Ligand SMILES: Cc1ncc(COP(=O)(O)O)c(C=O)c1O
């Protein structure tokens with residue numbers, strides 16, 4: 001509840017920054033959209049994470065929690081975060097499980113996006 | 126402090142209603158179907174109540190009022206009862222896409238019995254497509270069931286015109302008037318069957334009534350087998366205190382309806398004006414004019430309905446968004462209006478009623494503006 005009414009990490013990062021990975025998951029017509037961004041430092045750790053969410057309180061709280069948890073983690077550590085952990089931490093009822101699934105998906109996609117950006121660059125070099 | 130603005134879900138019982146009911150729990154406890162003194166006293170209470178209900182809806186004969194357990198039962202009894210009684214002649218039932226679940230599900234259950242059911246669509250303003258109805262109604266149609274006022278968006282259907290079309294084809298016309306009675310004038314001259322609910326009109330929960338026309342007599346196959354009370358249509362000992370309460374609620378509504386409608390209209394206009402002037406991209410769902418004053422339904426682009434509710438937990442309103450229900454499907458009523466699908470998730474229903482004050486209207490509109498603004502700042506769609 002606190003995470004919903006006073007969420008940390010709301011906002012966005014510069015999408016064009018090569019160290020930023022961005023993901024948008026969900027669809028407005030389904031009632032949930034999460035836009036999530038991570039910034040990765042030289043050591044491969046997540047130095048910042050921001051989100052914007054359209055969805056119910058559970059979706060907002062899940063995004064807030066997950067962007068908090070990934071801070072300071074390496075990408076592989078961040079990937080290990082499971083939606084069950086989020087749902088458990090927030091005591092989400094079963095019907096709200098998909099809201100946390102969406103947050104997990106958002107992190108994964110943001111990491112993928114970051115890696116593909118990096119990948120392209122190495123090729124160019 | 127909680128602020129209640131969900132008068133379509135239910136209403137508090139008026140104190141005057143409660144006072145009228147109380148003696149019927151204790152000293153006037155008799156079974157109204159008994160022939161002795163105490164039975165007669167209970168029966169007297171029931172019959173006075175029946176008369177008050179009849180008066181509100183302009184029924185000529187109180188015997189046309191059948192007590193039920195609520196509008197859900199009234200709708201089941203009216204539709205199943207009529208269809209089962211008149212089935213040998215005709216096979217088709219026409220209803221609308223935005224009926225209450227209890228009407229839709231009743232029709233679906235008849236569909237599975239082999240009847241043909243047609244769901245008339247609504248136009249984007251929430252009013253039934255009359256051309257469609259005109260095309261579908263035919264000599265094979267038993268019954269048309271279309272609600273007087275919709276419970277989610279508050280739109281008022283053109284009952285008189287529908288009535289005319291039904292009469293031309295000799296088709297029975299039932300209307301679910303649970304959200305209309307006591308709020309706008311309704312007249313049973315237009316219909317053959319009409320459903321009423323107690324708890325939508327400041328009466329008790331668990332009681333309702335069905336108007337069943339006597340001239341010409343409409344026959345119904347009862348839902349329950351039993352002692353044959355209520356002229357054989359609805360067996361079971363009457364819930365006397367509840368019947369008395371429903372009667373009193375109807376009496377109060379008759380006396381105060383017009384004055385109350387004026388007050389609510391003023392509050393509604395203020396509410397709409399304030400919200401639309403202070404927030405961009407807000408849409409009022411349902412026809413602007415053809416609606417009851419006490420029901421507002423807005424879509425706030427970019428923010429999900431349930432998250433707005435969570436942002437103002439002391440305000441009791443309702444959301445048509447998927448997220449409040451287990452189904453995760455947004456409201457079928459809003460979908461039927463063919464509004465953009467994302468907007469169906471962004472809706473809030475605000476119900477004003479007898480005990481709503483101007484201070485509450487100010488408070489809730491301020492809260493909504495504040496919460497929507499905050500949530501939009503964190504929405505990826507804004
Ligand atoms: C239009 C409409 N019909 C029927 C009902 C059901 O009424 P009841 O609760 O009395 O069964 C409701 C209320 O939920 C309603 O709004």
Ligand code: FES
Nearest residue numbers: 032055056099448
């Ligand atoms: S976002 Fe729809 S239920 Fe959570």
